[in-house]
Amino acid sequence: MNPLQGKRIVLGVSGSIAAYKAADLASKLTQAGALVDVVLSDGAERFVTPLTFASLTGRKAHASLWDSDAHVVHVGLGEGADLLVIAPCTANTLAKLATGQADNLLTLTALTARCPVLVAPAMDGGMFEHPATQANLETLRRRGVQVLGPAQGRMASGLTGLGRMLEPGEILGHVRLASSRNGPLAGKHVAVSAGGTQEPLDPVRYITNRSSGKQGFALAQAALDLGARVSLVVGATAAALPTPAGAERTDVDTAAQMAEAVLELSRTADVLIMAAAVADFRPRQVQAHKIKKGALPQVELEHTQDILLAVAEQRRRVGRPAVVVGFAAESEKLLENAQDKLERKNLSMIVANDISARDAGFAVDTNRVSLLLPGGLVEPLPLMTKSEVAEAILARVVGLLAEVAGS
Structure with a gap:
């Protein structure tokens, strides 16, 4: 590749x-x-x-x-x-x-x-x-x-x-x-999300996660290397990463902004790879002024929108993207939870990784993942650099697109 x-x-x-x-x-x-x-x-x-x-x-x-x-x-x-x-x-x-x-x-x-x-x-x-x-x-x-x-x-x-x-x-x-202009994804539009979102508590504090965005950026580069037109939606935790040459970049802060950008791109994209670590919860109420140090606030949370479920619903209406890839970052029951997400969100493939491993997932340059496809197929990959993981994922995406075109 x-x-x-x-x-x-x-x-x-x-x-x-x-x-x-x-x-x-x-x-x-x-x-x-x-x-x-x-x-x-x-x-x-x-x-x-x-x-x-x-x-x-x-x-x-x-x-x-x-x-x-x-x-x-x-x-x-x-x-x-x-x-x-x-x-x-x-x-x-x-x-x-x-x-x-x-x-x-x-x-x-x-x-x-x-x-x-x-x-x-x-x-x-x-x-x-x-x-x-x-x-x-x-x-x-x-x-x-x-x-x-x-x-x-x-x-x-x-x-x-x-x-x-x-x-x-x-x-x-x-x-x-x-x-790479004549690669196997030439003429295809691939949307990739990367990084974590930030959900504000007050003007200076927020809830976030440890996602570096490196895996998502590696996926964008791998898609570019195969000739695709790439749209990259970047969460706040990955804002400092340099944009791969040729990628069209949109920066967002919150889960709501991520959802808006991803759903808009999904209307025309051939492939969506949802690698971003989107916050599952946000404060129900954002304080207008900084919470004082002496105060101990009671923060009530509410669910954020499940972006992949929204993509699945939109996909049923408009027929795009042809291929949707999700990620499951789990600390327990990895394959069981990933299989549930694959089926429930009508995904073409899901990438599962155990975030409790020291040499994989957040804040490192390596990853160890398993690829799950409909029908019960599970393909575990060895420890790889995140660039190598991205190449392996994109190789499967090329195959999935060919299957869709041939069906």
């Missing part, structure tokens, strides 16, 4: 101080399974050497146009690439790309490329917003080039503004997205 495994990626590096970040990007791409061929402009070599990239990728890095075999190299690199990424891409290189110049190995390779092209601009104060740069970017966008960033921040000159290259981890997310 890794969209970068075995992909040939040409990483172009132009002459910016941000070239040092390109070394980190090359390392991340290689660790993700890609075959990375680095091409440096003359200016880039003044900041970082080809040897640095060769050491990180295990493959020769290319620089001079006047190498003895350069006339062969640029054709092989450009036509053999699955993706061309230029990061950093300076204003000078943007101008050359827009006008079709080929005066160095990087721009020559770009002209021969027959693959998607991504550029991550990096330049100092005022240069990105200059009309000439904007015109060049517009020309490239019309040709289908994807422009990543830039970000706002402090420049090498000490100025602050728009022009910083995106961080390597963020660029990696966009590269994954570009590499």
